[in-house]
Amino acid sequence: MADTATAPGAATIPGDVAPSVPQATRRRRFRPNGSVVVMTLYLLFLLLPIYWLLNMSLKTNTEILNEFTLWPRNLTLANYATILTDPSWYTGYINSLIYVVMNTVISLAVALPAAYAFSRYRFMGDNHLFFWLLTNRMAPPAVFALPFFQLYSSVGLFDTHIAVALAHCLFNVPLAVWILEGFMRGVPKEIDETAYIDGYSFPRFFIRIFTPLIASGIGVAAFFCFMFSWVELLLSRTLTTVDAKPIAAIMTRTQGASGIDWGVLAAAGILTIVPGALVIYFVRNYIAKGFALGRV
């Protein structure tokens, strides 16, 4: 902690800071060791359960149930093959992807102009509206499950992808508005004014100048909309039966006559982690900001 802090300052402040430099090097040799132990233990705690799932997904069911092995003795990809060839499994992924992408597109499309309005203008009821959006992000899906079920049944959208996509807008639109507003307020207002003086119309300014400036914000908002829609189970399960059934719902109903097919269940779990794991590197510095609704 403090060791990294001293190094740059030592050069600029002469005199009384200089004697502390050897102390800093001594600390550097000693202190991080404790940190390394702590971080290793913590990361081990995080990764062991995931490793165990991966381990099981690569075993046969006989090996899972009859022997207790720390790594797969006869490595098999049969569980993954089952999922990728059996329509009752892979359609779950396709269904999930369809409504998640729909939701992300809808959320961003409506949130972009709204976030711009919140970040640039004051208007009647702006604070109340902003607060009301937040309450929807915080609202428990359990409260909305039954009314959604009835609402979408009555308009004939039950068991369609668009129903789940719209239902997830409940928390994803507020999320996108808050995150985008957090990024947009960082862009100086002078840019808008200069563009208007230069004769840009609002749509042209927004697309040509403003959007590139907040590109990372849009990326982060899209990522979080994708994630929160992808990880949600209750609403997507309540609103679907067959045609739009998501992978999460399929996973919670895998008990067959011969018990649970653990290997396939584990493989399905690993496959649901893949989309997040693929982009995690690019958003690593924005995870905190996204979860905190753009406020950090």
Next chain:
Amino acid sequence: MDKTINQKAWFLVLPVLLLVAFSAVIPLMTVVNYSVQDTFGNNQFFWAGLEWFDEMLHSDRMWNALGRQVMFSAIILAIEIPLGIFIALNMPKSGFWSSLCLVLMSLPLLIPWNVVGTIWQIFGRVDIGLLGHTLDALGIPYNYTQNTVAAWITIVVMDVWHWTSLVALLAFAGLKSIPDAYYQAAKIDQASRWAIFRYIELPKMAGVLMIAILLRFMDSFMIYTEPFVVTGGGPGNATTLLSIDLVKMALGQFDLGPAAAFSIMYYLVILLVSWVFFTVMTNLDKKGS
């Protein structure tokens, strides 16, 4: 930033307003509607006034679920917040190791909630799970489907596993914003490690920690999927938290009136905490600018 007053901005907000009105106001009005009516089937409804609210306020079932919920949220906050700060203080500040830590720590945050449940359901099983098997081999009795204490420990550890990284990442973001000059001043004053934490790092992290506490409280207060997958609310009703109980009532038994009254009271709690959250956020913004 100085904002101009411009009522035309409403046009930019309108799509959001309409969409959220469709997906939030209509369902909420349905709930309000059910909460004050009774039905004997055939879509015939009768005015019931505040009867359902009265019934729910005197029902042991709701108070017990609320009690369990409050206990759950309190326990996970008491563990995750200090642990998260501790982890953040030990994270490498920059370079390759910092990136690696960020990536690995973010991993649990991005796993679908039902898979989090599945992971711990498997991990804790005595026959096929590493944790359950190890505890069993050590002679510690552990069975989360039969034993209340074991079930609670499992869902608490699962939540700590799932969300501590979020607290750590937020605290880390707060720590990184502290200028080096503060540490140099502390060094000149020969401040102890504890004093640096207490008088520099903690006050500077106060804002993000408040966000972390409120976020964790809200999300743990509406937790459904993870405990549902692991324990299904059992053994008995031992881990039936508010959302699990509400879904059982509304979608399992179709007790519309009580479930609606329950929902509204649940929603009011959320509204209250959201307001606290909003106030904290706006105050932070004011301080920041």
